Amino acid sequence: MLWAALRFPSSDATPPADDALHGPASWALQYSPRVALLEEAVVVELEASVRLFGGKRRLRDRIVQEAAALGCNSLAWAPNSLAALMLARAGVDSGFRQPLPDILDALSMQVLSATAPHLTTLMQLGCRTLGDIRKLPRGGISRRFDKALLTALDRAYGLQAEAHQWFVLPETFRTRLELPSRVETAPAMLFGARRLLVQLCGWLAARHAGTTAFRLRWAHDAMASRSAGEGGEISVRTAVPMRDVEHLCRLLAENLARVALLAPVGDLALEALDVVPLEEGSASLLPDDQAQGESLALALERIAARLGPECVLRPVLVDDHRLEWAQHWQPAPLPMPRKRVKPTTTPQPTFVLPEPLRLTMRGDRPLYQGPLLLLTGPHRVEGGWWHRVGPPGAHETRQQVRDYWVALSEHAGVLWVFETRLAGDANAWYLHGSFA
Amino acid sequence: MTPSTAPANDPHFATVQPMLPGAVQPLVWRGAELGGQATPVRSSGWPALDRELPGGGWPHRVLCEVLSPQPALIEWRLLGPALRAVAAGGGQIVVVAPPRQPYMPGLIHDGLDERRFVWIRAEGPAQRLWVTEQLIKANACQALVAWLPQARHEQLRRLQVCAQAAEGLVFLCRPEAAQHEASAAPLRVHATFALDWELRVRILKRRGPAFDGTLRLPSVPGGLASVLTPRLRRPGRLLAGLPSSKEPADVVGRPALPQQRRHAASR
Numbered sequence: 257m258l259w260a261a262l263r264f265p266s267s268d269a270t271p272p273a274d275d276a277l278h279g280p281a282s283w284a285l286q287y288s289p290r291v292a293l294l295e296e297a298v299v300v301e302l303e304a305s306v307r308l309f310g311g312k313r314r315l316r317d318r319i320v321q322e323a324a325a326l327g328c329n330s331l332a333w334a335p336n337s338l339a340a341l342m343l344a345r346a347g348v349d350s351g352f353r354q355p356l357p358d359i360l361d362a363l364s365m366q367v368l369s370a371t372a373p374h375l376t377t378l379m380q381l382g383c384r385t386l387g388d389i390r391k392l393p394r395g396g397i398s399r400r401f402d403k404a405l406l407t408a409l410d411r412a413y414g415l416q417a418e419a420h421q422w423f424v425l426p427e428t429f430r431t432r433l434e435l436p437s438r439v440e441t442a443p444a445m446l447f448g449a450r451r452l453l454v455q456l457c458g459w460l461a462a463r464h465a466g467t468t469a470f471r472l473r474w475a476h477d478a479m480a481s482r483s484a485g486e487g488g489e490i491s492v493r494t495a496v497p498m499r500d501v502e503h504l505c506r507l508l509a510e511n512l513a514r515v516a517l518l519a520p521v522g523d524l525a526l527e528a529l530d531v532v533p534l535e536e537g538s539a540s541l542l543p544d545d546q547a548q549g550e551s552l553a554l555a556l557e558r559i560a561a562r563l564g565p566e567c568v569l570r571p572v573l574v575d576d577h578r579l580e581w582a583q584h585w586q587p588a589p590l591p592m593p594r595k596r597v598k599p600t601t602t603p604q605p606t607f608v609l610p611e612p613l614r615l616t617m618r619g620d621r622p623l624y625q626g627p628l629l630l631l632t633g634p635h636r637v638e639g640g641w642w643h644r645v646g647p648p649g650a651h652e653t654r655q656q657v658r659d660y661w662v663a664l665s666e667h668a669g670v671l672w673v674f675e676t677r678l679a680g681d682a683n684a685w686y687l688h689g690s691f692a
Numbered sequence: 693m694t695p696s697t698a699p700a701n702d703p704h705f706a707t708v709q710p711m712l713p714g715a716v717q718p719l720v721w722r723g724a725e726l727g728g729q730a731t732p733v734r735s736s737g738w739p740a741l742d743r744e745l746p747g748g749g750w751p752h753r754v755l756c757e758v759l760s761p762q763p764a765l766i767e768w769r770l771l772g773p774a775l776r777a778v779a780a781g782g783g784q785i786v787v788v789a790p791p792r793q794p795y796m797p798g799l800i801h802d803g804l805d806e807r808r809f810v811w812i813r814a815e816g817p818a819q820r821l822w823v824t825e826q827l828i829k830a831n832a833c834q835a836l837v838a839w840l841p842q843a844r845h846e847q848l849r850r851l852q853v854c855a856q857a858a859e860g861l862v863f864l865c866r867p868e869a870a871q872h873e874a875s876a877a878p879l880r881v882h883a884t885f886a887l888d889w890e891l892r893v894r895i896l897k898r899r900g901p902a903f904d905g906t907l908r909l910p911s912v913p914g915g916l917a918s919v920l921t922p923r924l925r926r927p928g929r930l931l932a933g934l935p936s937s938k939e940p941a942d943v944v945g946r947p948a949l950p951q952q953r954r955h956a957a958s959r
Contacts, residue, residue: 432933567813603915604798606768629931672860691913
């Protein structure tokens with residue numbers, strides 16, 4: 257067993273709030289699932305993770321380095337968690353250099369919290385170190401003091417098994433950050449939001465999950481005028497579950513670019529709205545095999561975040577022979593219909609105009625950048641009486657009766673024009689598309 | 693000095709070939725021969741055009757500029773065969789700011805797949821450039837066709853630098869007037885159509901010697917090949933007689949008589 261104890265003592269010698277330990281405990285979960293909170297320390301059992309992280313020495317170096325960044329001021333290693341905590345309190349960093357009882361015997365008895373209620377009595381008995389207490393008869397200790405002291409001693413010396421309540425990640429993610437200075441523009445909030453996103457992605461990694469939606473709230477600082485209100489919020493959604501800090505940051509940046517702050521902001525909060533399990537792609541053995549760049553879905557998502565979802569479109573074919581209804585466009589992330597429409601075999605244009613363009617006539621010949629030569633036709637498209645739009649009672653149908661022709665223009669290429677009947681006897685020619 | 697390294701279409705090559713030792717030969721490029729394309733290429737679909745493009749097809753990793761007299765005139769006809777190969781290989785095709793709405797039933801005739809097609813509507817030159825650059829940088833689509841009528845040459849250079857890292861095809865469709873401006877795109881092609889089901893392609897810029905001629909590539913768009921009668925295979929002649937003659941020309945192109953039309957519509 258390889259236990260590490262990381263102490264985070266608070267400045268005023270009171271036990272730290274549990275919340276203060278939650279951050280380091282979440283961080284420690286990336287090394288081992290066996291993480292527990294023990295008094296003012298986070299203890300981690302790492303024996304099973306040694307090989308994964310490249311050996312004891314490298315794992316130790318990495319943890320020492322990162323723990324310092326988290327604000328841990330004493331760290332110790334021992335075969336059990338209580339001994340590790342005691343060593344950390346005494347300032348000894350390793351419990352493996354000598355047999356554990358020899359090291360512990362020399363420590364001051366105050367490092368064991370179970371001695372605290374009996375400290376005066378023990379001092380009067382002449383005990384100074386843990387070794388002195390151990391020399392007292394066991395029966396006497398259990399009668400004179402309480403069972404807790406004996407149990408704690410046995411656990412620290414490895415004579416009795418320990419039981420831990422393992423640290424479990426919170427089910428929901430919600431964290432806040434007080435900004436070091438007031439932020440006046442929305443894009444500048446990204447600096448603080450990024451730190452929250454890093455925590456979010458760490459939390460997601462430990463849960464093997466990705467997020468599809470998260471919400472950033474900001475609170476205006478106390479000096480804001482009353483009319484500005486409390487603050488604001490922005491929700492960001494992703495097409496696929498995601499826990500890549502960079503991508504989430506860029507999405508947030510695109511969204512924040514459109515926000516105008518009503519007042520300076522002093523406080524940020526980040527909340528994960530939707531969390532779904534995420535299966536990560538395996539790393540490849542061969543370096544060339546890995547795809548460079550990002551997937552199309554991510555790129556389109558970023559573009560849609562700036563231009564709006566109605567600007568990034570995929571076509572959906574519909575079984576209809578009227579040109580306007582034979583296809584429609586839907587935002588790219590939406591799923592495509594499973595059933596595929598059989599494509600038509602008749603010639604169809606490759607570009608269409610949003611609205612048919614009425615052509616001017618010379619005699620009975622339509623003009624578009626010069627006279628048109630009608631090549632083949634007519635291709636009669638008639639129908640749509642079933643297609644009603646508008647409120648019931650006042651609806652109108654989208655019926656069409658059109659004769660389509662393939663026309664050739666000297667300058668405009670091959671065109672798709674139609675002739676239709678207007679009110680009365682009049683006919684009209686329209687340009688509807690082109691065979692580009 | 694293997695014969696396979698010599699371009700087949702260069703008659704001068706054989707005469708100068710023996711002067712260089714074998715290991716040096718592939719590294720030497722002569723001004724008279726077509727530039728070799730270090731990047732992969734994709735066939736354009738016309739052997740005549742492939743012969744004139746460096747490397748034998750549309751190059752990947754560089755910008756290809758397609759200039760045409762009008763937008764929405766020849767784009768799919770020219771790029772269709774290459775895009776068809778991209779779609780057949782399962783590649784995604786993204787079009788940025790086309791001048792008109794792409795119509796999928798017609799594009800399916802060209803071999804495109806509606807499930808691998810994305811249309812991005814971008815307004816304004818800045819937005820079009822931004823979207824194009826993002827897509828090139830993301831390196832996620834196998835073919836990108838962007839209409840950039842107002843791009844300036846420093847903007848194109850920036851795109852070209854990005855495109856060197858991208859693996860897909862990048863086509864920029866621009867107006868004919870841009871041929872007088874400098875451009876960083878290593879391949880620039882001017883294309884227009886001729887009446888008799890042809891594309892006329894001039895290569896304005898390529899890696900290699902300048903190309904003076906005009907390529908005539910047969911092309912019938914959008915499934916029309918199945919409905920063309922022998923008479924309609926040369927519509928240029930029909931159109932030539934059209935505008936001057938006041939009386940109705942006796943061609944298929946003449947609309948049917950008004951009485952018949954009314955009859956057909958009222959049926």
